[in-house]
Amino acid sequence: MDDGSVGDSRAREREPAGALGDEPTVVLHRAVDQAARHLHAVAAAVYLLAPDGRELRAAVIGGSPPSVLTLPGRMALDSPYASARALADGGVALLAEPDPFADPAHGALAYPYTVASVPLEADGRRFGALTVLRTEDMGGYGDEDARRLTRIGDRLAVLLAGLRARGVAITSGNLPVLVPVFDTERRPVTRERTVWGVPRVPGSAGMTLLYALQRLTEMLNRATTMEQVVGVAEFCAATPLKARALVLASAAEGRLWVLGHGGDSASLVRDLHGAAQHGAAPAARAARGRGLFLTGDGPDDDGTDAAAFLPLVGSRHVLDLPLTDAEPVVGVWCLTFDGPRTFPPEERAVLTMMAGRLGSAVQRIELSTGRQSLVESTQRRLLPAALAEAPLLATTARYRPARDPGEAGGDWYDVITMPDDRVVLVIGDVEGHTLQSAAVMGQLRTAVAAYATEGHGPAALLERTDRLLSRLGSERLATCCVVTVDTRTGVAEVALAGHPAPLARRPDGGVAPLTAPANMPLGVDVRRTPYVSREHTLASGTVLALYSDGLHEPGHDDVPVRLAAGDRADGTDLEHLADLLLDGTPLRGDDAALLLARYEGVADGEEPRTARFHVQRRDLGGVAEARDFVHDRLCAWGLAGLSADAVLITSELVTNALVHAGSDVDLRLRILGDRLRMEVRDSESDPPVPAAYSLTDEGRARAEHGRGLFLVDALADTWHTSPNGRGKTVWLEMDTSRCAAEPVE
Numbered sequence: 001m002d003d004g005s006v007g008d009s010r011a012r013e014r015e016p017a018g019a020l021g022d023e024p025t026v027v028l029h030r031a032v033d034q035a036a037r038h039l040h041a042v043a044a045a046v047y048l049l050a051p052d053g054r055e056l057r058a059a060v061i062g063g064s065p066p067s068v069l070t071l072p073g074r075m076a077l078d079s080p081y082a083s084a085r086a087l088a089d090g091g092v093a094l095l096a097e098p099d100p101f102a103d104p105a106h107g108a109l110a111y112p113y114t115v116a117s118v119p120l121e122a123d124g125r126r127f128g129a130l131t132v133l134r135t136e137d138m139g140g141y142g143d144e145d146a147r148r149l150t151r152i153g154d155r156l157a158v159l160l161a162g163l164r165a166r167g168v169a170i171t172s173g174n175l176p177v178l179v180p181v182f183d184t185e186r187r188p189v190t191r192e193r194t195v196w197g198v199p200r201v202p203g204s205a206g207m208t209l210l211y212a213l214q215r216l217t218e219m220l221n222r223a224t225t226m227e228q229v230v231g232v233a234e235f236c237a238a239t240p241l242k243a244r245a246l247v248l249a250s251a252a253e254g255r256l257w258v259l260g261h262g263g264d265s266a267s268l269v270r271d272l273h274g275a276a277q278h279g280a281a282p283a284a285r286a287a288r289g290r291g292l293f294l295t296g297d298g299p300d301d302d303g304t305d306a307a308a309f310l311p312l313v314g315s316r317h318v319l320d321l322p323l324t325d326a327e328p329v330v331g332v333w334c335l336t337f338d339g340p341r342t343f344p345p346e347e348r349a350v351l352t353m354m355a356g357r358l359g360s361a362v363q364r365i366e367l368s369t370g371r372q373s374l375v376e377s378t379q380r381r382l383l384p385a386a387l388a389e390a391p392l393l394a395t396t397a398r399y400r401p402a403r404d405p406g407e408a409g410g411d412w413y414d415v416i417t418m419p420d421d422r423v424v425l426v427i428g429d430v431e432g433h434t435l436q437s438a439a440v441m442g443q444l445r446t447a448v449a450a451y452a453t454e455g456h457g458p459a460a461l462l463e464r465t466d467r468l469l470s471r472l473g474s475e476r477l478a479t480c481c482v483v484t485v486d487t488r489t490g491v492a493e494v495a496l497a498g499h500p501a502p503l504a505r506r507p508d509g510g511v512a513p514l515t516a517p518a519n520m521p522l523g524v525d526v527r528r529t530p531y532v533s534r535e536h537t538l539a540s541g542t543v544l545a546l547y548s549d550g551l552h553e554p555g556h557d558d559v560p561v562r563l564a565a566g567d568r569a570d571g572t573d574l575e576h577l578a579d580l581l582l583d584g585t586p587l588r589g590d591d592a593a594l595l596l597a598r599y600e601g602v603a604d605g606e607e608p609r610t611a612r613f614h615v616q617r618r619d620l621g622g623v624a625e626a627r628d629f630v631h632d633r634l635c636a637w638g639l640a641g642l643s644a645d646a647v648l649i650t651s652e653l654v655t656n657a658l659v660h661a662g663s664d665v666d667l668r669l670r671i672l673g674d675r676l677r678m679e680v681r682d683s684e685s686d687p688p689v690p691a692a693y694s695l696t697d698e699g700r701a702r703a704e705h706g707r708g709l710f711l712v713d714a715l716a717d718t719w720h721t722s723p724n725g726r727g728k729t730v731w732l733e734m735d736t737s738r739c740a741a742e743p744v745e
Contacts, residue, residue: 024163024170025060029179031130031156032062036181038148039141041132042113042345043067044181046120046156047075047083048128048172056083056128058176065206066213066350067113067133068178083129086117092146093117109136110291110310110352112345116141118150122157127170130156135345196240196347209350212236216354220361224368229361230260233333237354238262241347243335244305248312248362250331251277251287259331259362268336282309286332289313291355293348296340306341309334310352312359330363378435382442385727386666386681387415390423391610392487392601394670396574396722396729398582398594400550409591410437410478411548412445416452421488424452424461427546427595428480428522429499440476444469444522448482458482458495459533462522466497466531469523478522481546483514485538490599492544495533497522500549503560507541511564514544540601543574550592551581574598575722575731600672609637609671615654617664626654626667633669634676641739642676645715649678652711653730657682663727675717676734683727 028046035044043063047056057074075081077088086093095115113133120127130153134141141149160170180203196212197204216236223229230248238246245265249256249272258273277284282292286309296306312331333355343351387395397413410430417423426448430441447468451461461482469478479499485492494502494514498521501513516534538544545563552559559581566580574596581594613629615622627647634643650667657665661684668679712719712732719732 021168023168024160025177027156027159027163028060029062029177031152032060032179033181035130035132035149035152036063038152039116039132039134039145040138041134043071043133045071045083045131045176046128047131048120048170049126050074051171056087057172057174059128059172060177060179062179062181063133064181064203065210066346066353067206069210069213069353070111070113070349071131071133073176082115082117083131086129086131087119087126090119090121092141092150094141108293108295108343108348110293110348112136112348114138114140116145116149118146118153120153120157120160122154122161123165125161125164127157127160128172129153137345205344206346209346212240213350213353213357217357220357223361224365226260226362226365226369229358229365230262232361233354233358234262237351238335241335242337244338245334245336247272247334248331248358249273249283249287249334250312250362250366251329254278256283256287256332265336268334272332272334282307283332283334285309286311286334287329289329291352293343295342296337304340306337306339306343307335308343308351310355312362313356328363330359330366333358375435375438378438382438382445383412384414385683388417388423389610389612389668390415390417390487392599393423393485394574394598394600394672395425396578396596398578398592398722400582400592402550402591409550410441410476411550411591411593412441413546413593413595414445414449415595415597416449418452418455421486423485423487423597424458425483425485425502425544425546425595425597426452426480427499427548427593428478429548429550429593430476430478432476436474437476440469440472440474440478443472443474444478444480448480452482457533458484458493459531462495462497462519462531466520466522466524474523477524480522483544483546485544485597485599487599490538490540490542490601492536492538492599493533494536495519495531497531500547500557503545503547503563504536504538505543505545505563507539509564511560513560538599540599542599543577544597544599545581546595546597547581548591548593550590551594575720575729579722611669613667615658615665615667617662618658620655620658622665623651623654623658626650629667630669630678637671639676639736639739642734642736646676646678646734649712649715649732650680652709653678653680657684657730660684661727671736672733674735674737676736677731678734679729679731681727681729 032044032046035041041063043061045061046059048059050057055074055076058071061068061071072081075084077084082093082095093116112135114136115131115133117129117131119129130149132149164170197206197208216232219232219236220229223232226248230246233248234246243263245261245263245268247261247265247268248259250259254277256272256275256277258269261269272283275281275284277287282294286292289311291311292309294307296304310333311329312333313329383399387397395415399411399413402409410432412428414426415423416426428441428444430437430444444465447465448461451464456464462480465480478497480497481499481502482495483492483502492514494516496516497519501515503511504514505511514536517532519531545559547559562581566577578594578596582592611633613626615626627650630646630650631643634640634646654665654667657663657680661682663683666681668681670677716732717735719730721728721730
């Protein structure tokens with residue numbers, strides 16, 4: 001460095017602490033430029049002590065892309081970086097990749113640079129360190145390299161000491177200054193295939209790589225699902241690299257679990273999903289923090305295909321050291337190729353940086369998914385697992401969460417049976433869309449069920465629940481509708497707490513509300529008149545609809561119109577009617593709850609023909625008992641002619657629920673006029689899907705899981721699946737008129 005070129009410069013205006021002035025910037029730039037050129041480096045940097053003296057910060061970085069972006073922006077003084085070690089030891093510090101697996105005959109170095117650093121010290125003061133990066137094919141740093149870098153560093157330290165003596169602040173800002181030194185860009189060797197930029201055009205490959213990195217970062221910032229993250233990785237990396245397959249896998253509980261994949265990835269997914277994280281496979285090594293680039297032409301390779309296995313590291317920049325145990329490796333990014341290929345250093349550096357961005361996106365989405373699962377689980381657990389069975393009052397319910405998946409709703413419903421032939425129907429809505437709303441909802445549902453079990457009427461029930469909510473000290477208000485139906489007389493008593501009145505669809509198709517005083521919502525801490533209820537008499541065949549305001553547009557309640565239209569379209573089928581009402585609801589930011597009940601009445605001297613059977617989870621022996629139960633009930637009802645088909649359907653549906661839902665199973669039978677209705681309920685919300693037979697192993701496995709539904713479709717007159725409570729109901733109907741009348745046992 002020409003000392004005189006800077007020594008005659010006039011001192012600039014003093015800069016505030018933490019900012020690098022123009023004169024120090026020029027001095028540092030010349031040192032970085034000389035270090036990069038004289039040592040044949042792809043990047044060089046000057047690190048200066050922070051104002052508090054506790055860390056080193058990059059002040060000026062020079063070189064060619066993308067190597068300039070691989071240098072860390074700051075580091076603690078006791079960190080294992082070469083720059084920190086040089087300042088601590090007072091001499092030259094060298095750093096190279098220590099992984100013995102990265103034999104050039106087998107693969108390529110994950111971090112393709114070697115590092116050398118010297119301290120910047122003069123006049124008893126420490127300023128920082130001067131650091132250079134070389135590509136690994138340039139070999140290590142010899143004695144002459146060390147002497148040359150030391151000379152440049154010593155000259156820079158003397159100049160910095162002179163500037164400080166004249167009152168110029170020598171300290172770095174928060175972000176470094178980057179300067180190009182394009183003639184240091186590494187030229188690809190003949191055997192490497194360049195897929196980025198224009199061959200033999202300096203700077204083209206590096207700038208194209210950085211553009212791909214920038215696009216990937218921007219697109220990942222907008223990604224909200226794992227499918228979108230995989231799509232971004234395909235668009236910005238796999239497709240330009242002409243990769244055959246791409247897989248993203250998370251590392252959890254000591255194993256790898258596939259999050260998403262693209263391309264011809266079936267075999268790679270099969271090898272990765274569930275693989276031990278502490279094994280010797282390349283993906284397992286990457287999950288422990290060691291990126292691997294396999295060129296496919298090594299002597300130990302079984303095949304000829306190249307592959308890259310990179311750790312997904314959340315919230316972390318690329319380092320010039322292998323990952324430590326403290327670094328949060330969240331998963332693995334795998335790329336496979338057709339045939340052998342090389343990985344130029346620039347390509348490896350950018351892919352490593354891309355893996356860091358992908359790791360942050362995966363970490364963010366998994367955290368969001370975990371929060372969403374917590375919200376959904378909380379809401380689902382607070383709703384009834386299954387609706388109580390009432391012989392003369394068929395019921396079904398629906399719940400649709402708010403449009404924002406991260407929000408918790410406060411809507412709820414319940415069906416409570418009483419020992420005196422009464423059934424209590426409840427629907428309510430707690431204001432807000434937070435976990436607190438869901439918690440208050442759970443408290444109110446428990447309170448309403450407890451007061452109903454004590455025998456209180458609807459008005460008294462709401463009165464007690466209101467006082468309880470006030471004592472809980474919650475700031476949330478709630479609306480509620482309670483309907484008590486006497487199934488022997490058809491008398492329905494309705495009480496409201498600021499909630500929409502329930503609708504009654506008469507057997508002739510007319511729809512009208514069951515009016516009652518509106519009363520005040522629950523939780524309004526003011527003096528008011530007691531809650532008042534009103535009685536109505538239901539005709540046999542009346543359908544009641546209780547719903548929250550999320551089922552209609554604000555200021556426009558069209559549920560009565562849709563309920564009447566559903567009657568003409570679907571007769572007395574509650575499940576299909578519930579689907580029609582919910583499907584016709586506009587998407588809103590509010591959750592929606594719906595409870596339907598059909599009062600069937602009873603003829604003089606006739607007992608209702610309903611039956612229920614419960615199978616414990618994992619009790620496969622209960623399938624045979626369920627078949628016997630169905631056969632016995634049908635024979636007792638004079639429907640032995642339906643027994644063979646119904647028993648076969650029972651075996652398929654109950655077995656499917658036990659195996660795939662992993663929950664308790666409820667089997668319910670009911671005679672509705674000339675129809676036998678069978679319902680099988682479990683706690684798995686995903687609907688069963690019929691699957692055709694296939695010639696592949698994977699296809700045959702799917703077909704095995706869904707073939708029972710083809711039997712249901714062939715033997716039943718109609719069937720469907722509907723969400724209900726915390727799970728689903730698979731229901732079917734069979735025409736009883738095709739059976740010859742047989743005496744009831």
